[in-house]
Amino acid sequence: MKKNGNREEFNREKLLKGIVRSAEKRPVSMDAITNLVDRVENKLRSLGENEVSSQQIGEYVMEDLVNLDEIAYIRFASVYRQFKDMSVFYKELKEIMEKDKKKNQDQDHSGDK
Known part of the structure; x- marks a missing residue:
């Protein structure tokens, strides 16, 4: 639908x-x-x-x-x-960038064990 x-x-x-x-x-x-x-x-x-x-x-x-x-x-x-305006678009970008940052930090710390 x-x-x-x-x-x-x-x-x-x-x-x-x-x-x-x-x-x-x-x-x-x-x-x-x-x-x-x-x-x-x-x-x-x-x-x-x-x-x-x-x-x-x-x-x-x-x-x-x-x-x-x-x-x-x-x-x-x-x-x-x-996207209705730049703020909504920016919010989406920011969420992706935060996920990337967390993923990179997790990968960096995976060898610390």
């Missing part, structure tokens, strides 16, 4: 094209993108629901895409979430 309430069948190719567009000129292979779409599709099937909102599909994509390529994630999120 779309944001505007219209119903539309899940379109794998449309989702794939959107992710490819967000990953344009990024070091992301087509195999990685295809695998991401496969994982999203599998999540949707595992729900066992007749209808899933486009919002939920977008969230599944972003959960996976942020780990694949952060720039592609920001591009996808900026279109998908339709």
Whole structure:
């Protein structure tokens, strides 16, 4: 189901094209993108629901895409979430940067044991 309430069948190719567009000129292979779409599709099937909102599909994509390529994630999120202003966009960037910082700190301290 779309944001505007219209119903539309899940379109794998449309989702794939959107992710490819967000990953344009990024070091992301087509195999990685295809695998991401496969994982999203599998999540949707595992729900066992007749209808899933486009919002939920977008969230599944972003959960996976942020780990694949952060720039592609920001591009996808900026279109998908339709950021209303720079403060919302900045908040999203800040969250990613904080996750990166924590991940780097965890990696730095993993050898301390």
